[in-house]
Amino acid sequence: MRVARIQPAGAPPDPTISAGYMGGLLRPPFFPAATAPGSFRQFGLSQEIPFPGKLGLKSRVAGTEADAARWDYETTRRQLAAELKSAYVEYQYLSRSLDILVRNKERLDQFRQIAEARFSVGQGVQQDVLKAQVEISLILERQALFEQQRDSLRARINGLLFRQPDTPLDPALTFAVTPLMSPVEELRALLRQNYPALKRDERVIDRGQQALALARKELLPDFGVNVTTQKYVGGMPWMYGVDFMVKVPLFWQRKQRPMIAEAAAALEEGRQMRDATLSTASAKVTEEYLAGTTSYRLAELYNDSVLPQARLSLESSLASYQVGRVDFLNVLTNFVTVLSYEISYEEQHARYLQALARLEPLTGLSFIR
Numbered sequence: 001m002r003v004a005r006i007q008p009a010g011a012p013p014d015p016t017i018s019a020g021y022m023g024g025l026l027r028p029p030f031f032p033a034a035t036a037p038g039s040f041r042q043f044g045l046s047q048e049i050p051f052p053g054k055l056g057l058k059s060r061v062a063g064t065e066a067d068a069a070r071w072d073y074e075t076t077r078r079q080l081a082a083e084l085k086s087a088y089v090e091y092q093y094l095s096r097s098l099d100i101l102v103r104n105k106e107r108l109d110q111f112r113q114i115a116e117a118r119f120s121v122g123q124g125v126q127q128d129v130l131k132a133q134v135e136i137s138l139i140l141e142r143q144a145l146f147e148q149q150r151d152s153l154r155a156r157i158n159g160l161l162f163r164q165p166d167t168p169l170d171p172a173l174t175f176a177v178t179p180l181m182s183p184v185e186e187l188r189a190l191l192r193q194n195y196p197a198l199k200r201d202e203r204v205i206d207r208g209q210q211a212l213a214l215a216r217k218e219l220l221p222d223f224g225v226n227v228t229t230q231k232y233v234g235g236m237p238w239m240y241g242v243d244f245m246v247k248v249p250l251f252w253q254r255k256q257r258p259m260i261a262e263a264a265a266a267l268e269e270g271r272q273m274r275d276a277t278l279s280t281a282s283a284k285v286t287e288e289y290l291a292g293t294t295s296y297r298l299a300e301l302y303n304d305s306v307l308p309q310a311r312l313s314l315e316s317s318l319a320s321y322q323v324g325r326v327d328f329l330n331v332l333t334n335f336v337t338v339l340s341y342e343i344s345y346e347e348q349h350a351r352y353l354q355a356l357a358r359l360e361p362l363t364g365l366s367f368i369r
Contacts, residue, residue: 002066010059018044044228048247051222057214064207071200078196078361084160085357085368087153088173093350094150095171097343101143104339108136111318111335115328128328135332139339178367180296180356184289187363188282194364195281201274208267215263218256222247285362292355295348302345310338 020042112132118124155165182190192198224245231238249256314334320326356367 002062002069006059006062006066009062010055012050012055013048016044016046018042018046020044040230040232042228042230044226046224046226049223049225051217051220054214054217054220054222057210057217061207061210061214064203064210068200068203068207071196071203074196075200075361080160082357082361084157085360086354087157087160088169089350089353089357089368091150091153091157091169092171092173093346094146094153096346098143098146098150100339100342100346101139101146104335104342105136105139105143108132108139108335111328111331112136114318114322118322123324124328131328131332135336176369177353177356178365178369180289180292180352180359180367184286187285187289187359190363190365191281191285192278195277195362197277197281198274201270201277204270205267205274208263208270212260212263212267215256215260218259219249219252221249281362285359288355288358288362292352292359295352295355299345299348299352302341302348307338307341307345310334310341314338 022040022042109132112129115124115128115132119126119129154167154169157169158165158167224247226243226245228241228243229238230241314331314337317326317331317334321328321331353368359365360367
């Protein structure tokens with residue numbers, strides 16, 4: 001749409017064609033009678049000529065506006081792509097967490113059966129069975145909350161893809177992930193080079209400079225040419241005339257000077273908007289970088305150290321419970337710890353991928369493909 005405005009903005013004003021007749025009131029137009037002294041026919045062509053450079057500036061202003069609109073579109077496109085990736089990563093996290101809950105609920109039910117067997121032979125207490133049932137209920141509660149969040153995310157993702165809200169999604173789609181290896185300083189440098197919102201603001205500044213130059217040119221006069229031809233009655237020949245006109249900006253203090261002040265203010269506003277965009281985006285890059293690196297380290301810690309140790313502790317406490325060395329509360333505590341860390345690992349892994357997705361529109365890099 002903006003591109004279609006470029007050529008009309010630089011086009012010259014339309015010419016004016018005129019035709020006239022002077023003679024008796026009841027005479028047919030353009031056919032004066034010989035008995036009507038002074039009657040004549042007249043044709044004319046007028047053309048307004050702007051001061052040199054004005055049309056070129058108008059065309060460049062329209063072109064710069066179109067370029068700014070293109071970068072604004074690119075900003076929106078990248079943000080929507082990042083939002084879609086982030087939402088799908090969250091959808092995967094919830095789906096995997098539900099699988100963890102289902103698996104651990106089955107395992108906890110096995111623990112309950114062990115507690116019931118020990119209670120039936122007098123080696124345990126009924127309280128152990130009740131505690132296991134309470135933990136199963138808590139897992140079911142958490143499972144219901146995760147299912148509600150997952151279904152809401154499915155509707156949101158389908159909305160971003162212009163599909164029906166209930167369209168099924170495959171939670172096991174695979175994608176390649178490029179690790180976040182660059183230091184934050186390099187990411188901020190890429191921001192200045194690739195962030196489309198900054199390029200849009202630069203075009204807005206260029207447009208402001210061009211608009212200011214155009215407003216100053218409005219102090220210069222425009223011109224006009226008027227060509228006419230007349231023919232009087234009788235045997236007189238056609239006569240021709242040429243008029244040259246100059247439009248003088250006599251009231252420039254009331255018209256052109258406020259226009260210049262407005263254009264200068266718009267230019268300064270564009271510069272401040274560019275600085276604000278750069279400052280906000282630089283802070284966002286730093287924030288997402290810190291969030292991503294922290295989540296990555298935590299996920300690695302859970303996967304390499306915390307989870308293996310927690311699982312060993314659970315297996316040890318279960319074996320000790322079965323021979324009567326520890327109580328069932330110790331087994332439940334270790335079970336809840338393992339469950340919590342398994343979900344925390346999936347959460348931190350998802351937060352890492354989401355940070356990468358949010359860095360993509362800022363830096364121009366493609367971390368998730």
